[in-house]
């Protein structure tokens with residue numbers, strides 16, 4: 501299981517129409533999961549856990565996550581705020597663990613920094629192989645509240 505704890509973003513620029521309604525899409529191996537949208541907010545806090553089934557395939561050095569933040573629209577398509585890609589190579593070949601990803605810069609569709617950043621926590625539990633000890637539950641680290649304060653400190 502791959503768990504992505506979407507904590508918060510900060511310093512999202514205002515749009516022409518005012519404040520956006522940020523919503524996060526996390527994409528892993530083509531599978532997309534979304535948080536809820538937060539109305540009218542430049543420093544949104546989601547604290548939402550998105551879970552991806554590894555389908556028995558462990559992470560490798562080319563594994564990555566796409567993080568896309570959009571402005572939710574009730575009418576028409578959601579507008580891109582910014583996006584980033586996280587390499588998961590640090591999890592490759594390893595046991596279960598959790599790693600924080602803090603202050604990731606969100607880039608525009610032209611690859612320019614938007615000024616906004618996002619904080620995440622990624623927890624990896626490798627698929628159970630037939631050889632492993634069933635009495636060892638492996639990585640069951642759950643993201644803690646520790647990262648939350650970082651969000652508040654970083655928002656202006």
Ligand SMILES: [Ca+2]
Pocket residue numbers: 520521571572573574
């Ligand atoms: Ca909107």
